Amino acid sequence: VKYNALKYLYDVEKTIGTGGFAKVKLATHLLTGEKVAIKIMNKSLIGDGCPRIKMELEALKDISHHHICKLYQVIETKEHFFIVMEYCSGGELFDHIVEKNKLSEFEARLFFRQILSAVAYLHNVGYVHRDLKPENILLDRDLNLKLIDFGLCAKPVGGMSSHLQTSCGSPTYAAPELIKGHQYIGGKVDVWSLGVLLYALLCGFLPFDCDNIENLYKKILSGKYSEPSWLSEESRKIIRDMLQVDPKERITVDELLSHQWITMGCLDPVTHNSLNLYHEKNNEVLNALGKYHMIESEEIWERINKWDYDYDTATYLLLLNRCKQGLPLRLSTQS
Numbered sequence: 270v271k272y273n274a275l276k277y278l279y280d281v282e283k284t285i286g287t288g289g290f291a292k293v294k295l296a297t298h299l300l301t302g303e304k305v306a307i308k309i310m311n312k313s314l315i316g317d318g319c320p321r322i323k324m325e326l327e328a329l330k331d332i333s334h335h336h337i338c339k340l341y342q343v344i345e346t347k348e349h350f351f352i353v354m355e356y357c358s359g360g361e362l363f364d365h366i367v368e369k370n371k372l373s374e375f376e377a378r379l380f381f382r383q384i385l386s387a388v389a390y391l392h393n394v395g396y397v398h399r400d401l402k403p404e405n406i407l408l409d410r411d412l413n414l415k416l417i418d419f420g421l422c423a424k425p426v427g428g429m430s431s432h433l434q435t436s437c438g439s440p441t442y443a444a445p446e447l448i449k450g451h452q453y454i455g456g457k458v459d460v461w462s463l464g465v466l467l468y469a470l471l472c473g474f475l476p477f478d479c480d481n482i483e484n485l486y487k488k489i490l491s492g493k494y495s496e497p498s499w500l501s502e503e504s505r506k507i508i509r510d511m512l513q514v515d516p517k518e519r520i521t522v523d524e525l526l527s528h529q530w531i532t533m534g535c536l537d538p539v540t541h542n543s544l545n546l547y548h549e550k551n552n553e554v555l556n557a558l559g560k561y562h563m564i565e566s567e568e569i570w571e572r573i574n575k576w577d578y579d580y581d582t583a584t585y586l587l588l589l590n591r592c593k594q595g596l597p598l599r600l601s602t603q604s
């Protein structure tokens with residue numbers, strides 16, 4: 270199927286993922302030749318004026334963190350939303366763990382610190398993820414982690430403390446209070462999922478797993494899981510701190526940032542700060558764009574600095590990415 274809205278802008282290639290409402294296609298941004306992931310949603314499937322999509326898109330526009338997949342462009346037509354996102358060429362963390370069976374404590378620490386900084390940043394800007402699982406954690410070409418929210422979960426408007434009723438996310442990683450349908454604090458739900466995630470990284474299998482949902486729920490509500498012999502005392506402790514059934518007993522994200530397991534090996538505490546400057550102005554990229562369009566770079570910046578998430582935004586952000594990796598800035602003329 271050819272999408273007219275993408276013609277002359279992107280060369281759409283294979284499908285790399287399909288979810289409930291959406292499918293994701295690998296594509297090439299024609300002006301820069303960079304790979305992107307385009308999440309295509311059929312409006313008729315989503316119905317009711319798509320408020321959750323609009324909420325997610327507003328969230329994504331606010332988010333700029335080196336461990337969260339970047340939004341490049343949004344195209345809306347009568348029947349579709351096209352969400353152009355950063356493409357992670359390393360695939361899913363899940364496949365990476367499966368292939369390595371389990372990670373050493375050192376490797377798990379490096380990965381987990383990256384996920385923790387992404388979640389801490391999200392909470393700091395007032396969003397809760399609520400669907401943290403290996404399928405939603407991707408790897409870029411340098412094995413840096415990139416958090417995504419493939420499942421399209423709504424984000425709380427009222428920031429962290431608002432009690433959220435809507436339950437979403439896969440039960441395997443879902444906190445006890447979430448599956449009990451109780452009122453819950455979003456941030457605490459993410460900590461439970463982080464605990465399940467770290468357990469999976471260190472053990473190569475899940476703490477609560479079952480062939481049927483009933484027993485899975487019972488196990489999660491019991492909070493009982495096995496501790497394999499190879500787990501160090503510190504690993505057991507941080508997992509225990511996160512997999513507390515009672516949210517009030519559960520460690521907070523802020524406490525996790527400087528947990529002894531996190532800083533082991535003389536590592537600094539994890540920070541929620543992003544390495545990306547918000548709406549960063551980069552003169553090297555502006556000069557390259559100015560030359561290409563034969564316009565003053567200041568005038569280019571006037572357009573870019575509106576952050577309309579149109580093709581210009583995508584081009585600027587893709588070139589900014591290349592510039593930060595020390596790669597040459599190229600603008601293809603065959604567009």
Ligand SMILES: COc1cccc(Nc2ncc(-c3ccc(C(=O)NCC(=O)Nc4ccccc4)cc3)c(OCC3CCNCC3)n2)c1
Pocket residue numbers: 285286287293306308325328329332337338354355356357358359360361391396398404405407416417418419420424
């Ligand atoms: C090399 O082989 C491979 C193999 C597999 C993948 C790749 N690469 C690759 N890169 C990029 C994507 C992608 C990025 C963002 C979104 C998204 O929906 N963002 C929205 C979003 O992140 N909201 C949000 C985030 C944080 C807070 C609030 C809101 C969706 C998809 C991808 O997808 C494929 C799926 C497949 C099923 N499992 C999940 C990934 N795949 C490459």
